Amino acid sequence: MDDVFKDCKQRMQKALDTLKKDFSKLRTGRASTTLVEDIVVDYYNTPTPLNQLASISIPDSRTITIQPWDRNSFSDVEKAIMKSDLGLNPINDGKVIRISIPPLTEERRKDLVKVAKKNTEDAKIAIRNVRRDENETLKKRKNEKSITEDDQHKGQEKIQELTDSFTAKADELLADKEKEIMEI
Structure with missing residues (x-):
């Protein structure tokens, strides 16, 4: 039973970690390297994440600088940033690429x-899928007679408690992110 709960907890935590990573990519008016580091650049016909082609830094709260290690990749990096759905305009001065983060409009x-x-919502769906999978595992074990029906019900209750806990954490993360986004 303990391994079922351990697996359940780990998988639900992964869903929350993915949510945190997704949130880090949402632009809030402040510069962050996570905004651009996963942008895929077509580097010599090979899709490559930007953080593997260049050093990315933040000289101030509204600017990101990107310094590609290969001088020939400047235009490829620029094109990839413009194609991304971030709505950012890179400025290439031949040595570094600067991205100025404009303040967000109310609509944005x-x-x-x-x-x-x-x-x-995607994270909550993932958490509920984990709950379903783990409940199925308990049902199989009951059918195999490795656990009793009472153990199955107790296990399902504990899994539901974990589900409720992780769902509440996802809602807390959303509330924090919403507050951060709407902050002017």
Whole structure:
């Protein structure tokens, strides 16, 4: 039984970790390396994440600088940033690529909140899928007679408690992110 709960907890935590990673990519008006590090650049016809091609830094709260290690990749990096759905305009001075993060409009903030809510709902769906899988595992074990029916019911109750706990954590993350996005 303990291994079922341990597996359940780990898988639900992975869903929350994915949600946190998705949230880190949502632009809140402040510069962050996570905004651009996973942008895929077509580097010599090979899709490569930006953080493997260049050093990314934040000189101030509204600027991201990208310094590709290969001088020939500047235009590829620029194109990849422009193609991304971030709505950022890179400025190439030949030595570094600068991205200025503009302040968010009210409409853009509301769009970002919608995206955050969708990400949260996806995480909750993943958590509920874990619950379903683990309940199935308990049912199989009961049918194999390795646990009793009482153990199965207790296990399902504990799994439901874990589900409720992780769902509440996802809602807390959403509330924090929503507050951060709407902050002017």
